[in-house]
Amino acid sequence: MAKVWVDDTCIGCEACVDALPDVFQMDDGKAKVVNPEGASLEEIKETAEACPTESIKVEE
Numbered sequence: 263m264a265k266v267w268v269d270d271t272c273i274g275c276e277a278c279v280d281a282l283p284d285v286f287q288m289d290d291g292k293a294k295v296v297n298p299e300g301a302s303l304e305e306i307k308e309t310a311e312a313c314p315t316e317s318i319k320v321e322e
């Protein structure tokens with residue numbers, strides 16, 4: 263299973279939470295991963311690429 267996390271460069275734009283609410287949730291102004299299996303790896307990678315600060319990390 264791939265490891266997915268949000269690093270501390272997140273600016274809290276909420277784009278990932280809007281895109282994949284089963285995977286990401288807001289926590290004190292930043293996104294966090296609540297369930298890495300809440301979407302396909304492909305969807306998570308697309309969302310990571312769309313993050314403006316490249317804060318979403320995926321390790322396969």
Ligand code: SF4
Binds near residue numbers: 272314316
């Ligand atoms: S898309 Fe990136 S910057 Fe925006 S909330 Fe998610 S992790 Fe943070």
